[in-house]
Amino acid sequence: MSAVCWVAPRLGWPPNYPSPMYLPLSNPARCLPLVAEYLANLPAGYYTVKAEDLSAELAESPVVLIDLRTDGEYAEGFIEGSLHIPFADFMTRISEVPTTGLVVLYDNPTHRSTMAMVMLQLLGYTDIRVLAGGSGAWASAGLPLVTE
Structure with missing residues (x-):
């Protein structure tokens, strides 16, 4: 079984979403750095x-x-x-x-x-x-x- 974890998209419109990255559910912590990178790249107050x-x-x-x-x-x-x-x-x-x-x-x-x-x-x-x-x-x- 696997889970989809997205890499950080470029901000703007229309969105340019990258291809998903499949990670094993047995190690969901591998998604955390990608989520952290996404959040770190958001400008202050974004949305x-x-x-x-x-x-x-x-x-x-x-x-x-x-x-x-x-x-x-x-x-x-x-x-x-x-x-x-x-x-x-x-x-x-x-x-x-x-x-x-x-x-x-x-x-x-x-x-x-x-x-x-x-x-x-x-x-x-x-x-x-x-x-x-x-x-x-x-x-x-x-x-x-x-x-x-």
């Missing part, structure tokens, strides 16, 4: 938005917010106007994500939203960002989380 900047942007223009947390996490409080798509359901509900306009993904902290962002990029989405620090950073900035 992220700070809570304060997102708050200002929400006041000025339409933004689609997607909360990728579990039902339990979502029930504790979410950013008003967010579409709740738990990460476990993301690929089966991807048709709910608009293909135009800014889409901002968040969870807490940002592991699930970063994975979802990469999935969307691979599908051709171009205007996607991740809320840096997730819902915790939003609350820490003194911005409101609402409950149903």
Whole structure:
């Protein structure tokens, strides 16, 4: 059995993804240096938005917010106007994500939203960002989380 591990792509659009590299599942740690290289080559702030900047942007223009947390996490409080798509359901509900306009993904902290962002990029989405620090950073900035 083998796993696919991607080498670091060049940044830009359209993406120029390299050929996949197949690694044995018995040694998944061999992917870690490639992931580290990919992350090390991202410019600071690449595809992220700070809570304060997102708050200002929400006041000025339409933004689609997607909360990728579990039902339990979502029930504790979410950013008003967010579409709740738990990460476990993301690929089966991807048709709910608009293909135009800014889409901002968040969870807490940002592991699930970063994975979802990469999935969307691979599908051709171009205007996607991740809320840096997730819902915790939003609350820490003194911005409101609402409950149903």
